[in-house]
Amino acid sequence: MIDPYVRLEALDMRYPGHHAVKDLSLDIAGGEFIALMGPSGCGKSTTLRMIAGLEQPTSGRILIGGQDMTHVSADRRGTPMVWQNLALFPFLSVEDNVAFSLKMRGDSPASRRRAANEWLEKVGLGGMGKRHISQLSGGQRQRVAIARALVTQPSILLLDEPLSALDAHLRVHLQTELARLHRELKITFIYVTHSQSEAFALADRVVVMADGVIQQAGPPRAVYRAPVNGFVASFMGMNTRMDGSVAARSDGMIWVDCPEGRIAVPDTVAAGPGAALSFVIGADRMRLLGGHERAPEGHPTVAGRVVGIEFVGSTQTIFVASDTGRDFRLQRLDLGDDAVLTPGTPVTLTWDPRHAWVLPHP
Amino acid sequence: MMRAVIRNLYLAALAIFLLTPMLVVVVFSFDANRFPTLPWGGFTLAWHREALGDALIVSAMWNSLIVSLGTAVLATILGFCAAYLDYRYRFFGKRSLMLVIAVPPAVPVTILGMAMLAALSRTPMFGTPLGVIVCHVAIAVSFAMALIRLRLGDLGDDLEQAAWNLGASQRNGLLHVVIPFCRPSLIAAFCLSAAVSLDEFMVAWFVGGVNETLSVRVFNLLLGQVNPKINAIGTLVLATSLVLVSIAQMSARVGGTRKDAA
Structure with missing residues (x-):
């Protein structure tokens, strides 16, 4: 400046x-x-x-x-x-x-x-x-x-x-x-x-x-x-934070061992194997997998159950508790299919690993 | 229904109880009888005329006017200063100072009168209207301060700071924001102080010397003989006090309803 x-x-x-x-x-x-x-x-x-x-x-x-x-x-x-x-x-x-x-x-x-x-x-x-x-x-x-x-x-x-x-x-x-x-x-x-x-x-x-x-x-x-x-991540609110430890590095990605499995995130920080690492995924970057749909190669999947839906006009926020006990948020255009997403419905979440953001300071 | 009737009867009885003594004075001041007796002897203004023709009573009125005006002005200024001090600043001994300001009305007036006599007799103020003013201010300032402090409580911190923020110096903030905001309570304090001074007898009697205020004149008249002139003076004093207290009450109320305007 x-x-x-x-x-x-x-x-x-x-x-x-x-x-x-x-x-x-x-x-x-x-x-x-x-x-x-x-x-x-x-x-x-x-x-x-x-x-x-x-x-x-x-x-x-x-x-x-x-x-x-x-x-x-x-x-x-x-x-x-x-x-x-x-x-x-x-x-x-x-x-x-x-x-x-x-x-x-x-x-x-x-x-x-x-x-x-x-x-x-x-x-x-x-x-x-x-x-x-x-x-x-x-x-x-x-x-x-x-x-x-x-x-x-x-x-x-x-x-x-x-x-x-x-x-x-x-x-x-x-x-x-x-x-x-x-x-x-x-x-x-x-x-x-x-x-x-x-x-x-x-x-x-x-x-x-x-x-x-x-x-x-x-x-x-x-x-x-x-x-x-x-702090900033949680203050922004509309995201899900995940924590794990570094397992390996390859092709510009870091593989992180989380309770949800081994998940890839962009390689933007210097962290050696075994180091603790936290990343966030924006709620609008999350996606629900359809009935028999398979996630693209390399995209992580997390299984869980719907906890609730918040209707915010043109968009809706879906709250999902994973089987590992973590709270996930997903935001998408309102599709009018709330009826099938009643609380307790099992769902599978996925996202493009390039959209995860590694927190430089946890 | 029944409840409302009982309540209204009770209020009426209360009003009669409070007003009767004053009403007696007013009624008999217009009674042609020389002594306040029933039946009513016919309407007359003779006693009022006689009272206003009495040089001693007129001079006492002037004294009362000077003393109560002087008291009202000084008590309002000092009351504002004390209230602002309490509102704005924190300093060692503040509580004690505020206690000292609040205490005079709680002291028995005879003791207050004696004390003020003892204090003033050593100064050139003794026996002058100024002496009476000083003593009355000491009593009235606690009422004035209480009224103004109440209003300052509604001011909050932001208005004065907003004034500074908009380019007002401390002095201009006080002049253009704090004082205008307090105006209803300043009017109330002024009128109430004047009324307190006008009605006060004991201290005025102790320290006034030959400068009789109206209430002292009434007392001295009573020592001589019962005279219907006293009823006439009483009516005048009562009317003045009523007007002053009414203005004070109305001003205080205006202050209350406007506070949410910001």
Whole structure:
């Protein structure tokens, strides 16, 4: 990456009895849409609040646009944030909420009003400036919060789980809206979320965090298909993890001895015979074998029984317990044949061994 | 059905029990009889007119006005500062400080009056309206702080931080976010402090010297003779207090219903 716009250097945040962020370094390019994700308590919100200047890191540096901002107070950073609970000012009108930062900056009342209404127009709330916050719906309030943060035309927008308080329908709608704003404004968006679907849908790059440490950073597809460790693999969710020990190497494949038998995986790591090895297979890479169908040469097969089916609209997820006691997941287009796959039905799973992904770090 | 009747009867009885003494004062202040006796001697405004014509009573009214306004202003400011201190900061001795602020209303007023007399008699404030104000503030500030602290509890951490995040300095955040948010409770605290000061007698009597407040004037009138003017003053004081307390209650309620607006 050339010329990062935001640079976090060895950030450390310690609270009494809690080490929230550990030696975190991250470069974010100008105009990038980056998503920090992870389970609650992983340090993603603390990292965002440190960028905004609302928390003072115990050690490390924060550079924005080449300037050291570590000790600059929050009101001088120009890093507006959209809050999880919105934090709109209930005693101000919609217009005055949006114009707040302009007022703090000392703009004249006339230019404040003009800019605020321009932004309300842009987020689809034209003509609502005089309303009271309590008269708005949840989605409208969310738009006010976004307009309020963007009215000063910042070069960075911070978003702290901005959609988590909305219902599913609105969430998808505002997600599209945010993507459009990012395209049009071309500024840096730093987005904190625990939702994988939001992060994948919006971000150029996702950063998976756990225990105050970055586990993996990269484009959504890379993180999804090639998790670096067991944590990221299980956080991505839609896959099955298998463990075994290395038996042999041949033709660019490693043969792994698992309870399910000897299974081939791509040879992407240096591991000697006998070494423990873990790999994952994406749920959408799994396939059920038909009644008398035989798996292609070299493709592993695992016998088990259906545990349950989850219907997710156009796709379905089938949960299978293998005879060895491992839980497998299979995702496929909804074929409408649920009737034959009642719980307890014996099935055989198979996959292309080239689609297995060996975890570099278990 | 039966239940509702019993409940309403009970509430009516309670209201009568609470209101009768005050109602007696109001009714007889308009009674043409010189002494409060039945039957009713006819409607008159003579006692009100006489009370308002009495130079001592008028000067006591001015004193009361100055003292209660001064008390209300100071108690509201100090009450806000104390409440914000408690809300925002953590420091050694905070609990003790908050206890000290809360304690005066719980001390018997005679003891409070004596103590304040002893303390003030060594200062030039003794016997001045300012002296009475200072003592009344000590009592009223605990009510003011309690009201404002309650409201600050609804503010949460995010609003003030959002203000900083949007470019407000600490001072501007306080001025443009915290204080406007607390406005209903500030109005309530102001009115309640004024009412507390207006109605307070013992301390004003101890430290006021020749600067009689209205309640002290009433007491001194009573020492002389029973005079229907007292009923007239009582009616005026009662009306003022009612207005102040009503505003305080309404403001506090506005604060309560708006908190979920964010």
